Amino acid sequence: MTGIVDGLLDLALPRRCVLCGAAGGWLCERCAAELHPLPVQHCPRCGAPGPWSAPGQKHRAGRRCPECGGRDLAFRSAAAAFTYEGPAKALITACKFRALRSLADDMVGRASPAFAAAPAVDLVTWVPGHRDHQMERGFNQAELLGRGFARRAGVPYAPLLRRVRHGARQSGLDRAGRAANVRDAFALREEGNGxxxxxxxxxxVDDVYTTGETLDHCAGVLAHAGIEPHVFTFARTVRATPSQASLDHAVQKERCP
Ligand SMILES: [Zn+2]
Ligand SMILES: [Zn+2]
Structure with a gap:
């Protein structure tokens, strides 16, 4: 029942740009132009922007990715549509707190081209929501995104994971804190086994890739079941992105010692 009422409210609500408030849609054209797609050049393993090569991979002019180079990640690849800033951040926040399906649909439309460019898979699943959190809001943003991407791409989808232990929310924790918080937090759903x-x-699928801890643990559960896990998020936090000039300089230096 709540779902129907929410759906009607969603339709009746006047849509305003989540960033500037302009009427007409969830993101006006001017703000949408500020969405930054993830650069084409990125680490094939964790998606960090730059000419990085993943651990164990030989890559021409590539250097070890500073973000995942020393880490053991359970997923094979991580792709994202936009950098987590400005309008991408505003869409995620608005969708999370206002719990509007139409907002999630809007995000699916914007990120679908990037999803289509990600590695081909047999099935799409998502990071399960926080039970109490989900009850407050009535929906899980990652699930709506995952279902949306899958439908558009014509790929089957199913919930494969569940939360085992409800740790603290990830926001506000540092990398070590996040890692400890999500350890053993996920498991396969019983009906997923078949x-x-x-x-x-x-x-x-998840809304945002921050440190990758949550996705790594979800991927670990699937990898343990003999699946090759890949990751796709609407946005990705970009840390210490080297400027093109500094990268060119570094490559030059490597070539002429
Ligand atoms: Zn706007
Ligand atoms: Zn990497």
Missing amino acids: VLRKLKRVMI
């Missing part, structure tokens, strides 16, 4: 035997590659 589906898994038929699958090779699965995409795990």
